[in-house]
Amino acid sequence: MDSHGQYEQRVVWAVVGTDIGPLLLAATRDGLVNVVFHATDKVRDQALERLAARLGTEPVEAPGSPLLTEAIRQVEAYFAGRRQDFELSLDWSLISGFNRQVLRELAAGVPYGTVVGYGDLAGRVGQPGAAQAVGTAMGANPLPVIVPCHRVVESDGGIGGFGGGLETKRKLLALEGVLPEPLF
Numbered sequence: 687m688d689s690h691g692q693y694e695q696r697v698v699w700a701v702v703g704t705d706i707g708p709l710l711l712a713a714t715r716d717g718l719v720n721v722v723f724h725a726t727d728k729v730r731d732q733a734l735e736r737l738a739a740r741l742g743t744e745p746v747e748a749p750g751s752p753l754l755t756e757a758i759r760q761v762e763a764y765f766a767g768r769r770q771d772f773e774l775s776l777d778w779s780l781i782s783g784f785n786r787q788v789l790r791e792l793a794a795g796v797p798y799g800t801v802v803g804y805g806d807l808a809g810r811v812g813q814p815g816a817a818q819a820v821g822t823a824m825g826a827n828p829l830p831v832i833v834p835c836h837r838v839v840e841s842d843g844g845i846g847g848f849g850g851g852l853e854t855k856r857k858l859l860a861l862e863g864v865l866p867e868p869l870f
Contacts, residue, residue, distance in 0.1 A: 697741055699734065700749035701725050702758050704765045705861070706854045709831065711761065712737055712745055713753040717775030720828045723850035740780060761831070767861070770798035772832045785823040787811050793833045799862045803841035825849050831858065 697719065699712040710725035710733055711718060719741070722733040734745050748754060756774065763769035776793075778786055791811050796802045802810075804824075805817040813819065824835040830850060836858040840846045848855035859865040 697737060697743055697745040698748035698751045698754055699737075699745045700747065700754045700758060701730060702761055704761065706765075706850070706857050709761065710734075711754055711757050713751070713757065714741070714777045714779070715753070716777035716779070717753070718757050718829060718832060719777040719780060721830050721832055723830065723854060764831070765861070770862075774832065776829060776832070780828040781826060784811075784813070784816075784819060785826050788820055788823040789827055789829070789833050789835075792835065792838065796834060796837045798834075799864060801837045801839045801859070801864055804838055804846065805841055807838055821847065834858075837862075837864075 697712055697714055699710060701708045701710050707723065708725040708730075710720070710722035710730050712720040712722075712733075720733065720737060722729065725733065738744050749758065760769055760772050760774060764772070778790070781789060788807060788811055792802070792807060795810060796807075803817075804820045805814065808814055808816040808820045820838065824838050825847065827833055827835045827849070830836070836848060836850075836855045838846060845852060845855060845859075856865060
């Protein structure tokens with residue numbers, strides 16, 4: 687690295703195959719910064735362009751980087767049913783304000799195999815009337831799976847929306863034993 691390069695934000699990325707399709711994982715020196723569902727070439731390229739624009743640097747493919755090696759290991763263990771918690775540094779720079787507050791509470795307070803209602807989660811961050819805003823925060827989650835927005839459901843028992851698609855949300859909840867495995 688050249689002398690001024692150390693001040694630049696370096697972003698590394700890799701795509702990992704999972705039971706819910708390919709996931710793009712991107713990390714900075716501060717930690718995992720982005721997880722993107724359905725990371726086909728087209729989706730991956732669009733996500734990398736967005737990251738470059740947001741973070742001001744061109745992401746570099748580096749699946750062997752220490753930042754990503756551990757994230758990939760933990761993601762693979764999670765999908766294999768061998769891990770329930772992620773122990774990864776997270777870079778929250780893609781999200782701020784209320785959305786970040788809600789997602790941090792979700793990451794800290796809604797464990798594997800449990801679900802929370804949108805309104806309940808709003809109440810936990812001191813905004814009991816903000817169920818809809820919580821839904822917006824879930825949709826803006828830059829770190830799905832790791833920050834488990836799939837665990838947020840409607841209070842009437844409905845599954846709620848999901849940026850990765852409802853099929854993906856069902857599979858994640860089934861993996862965690864919250865829903866029965868789909869029959870077909």
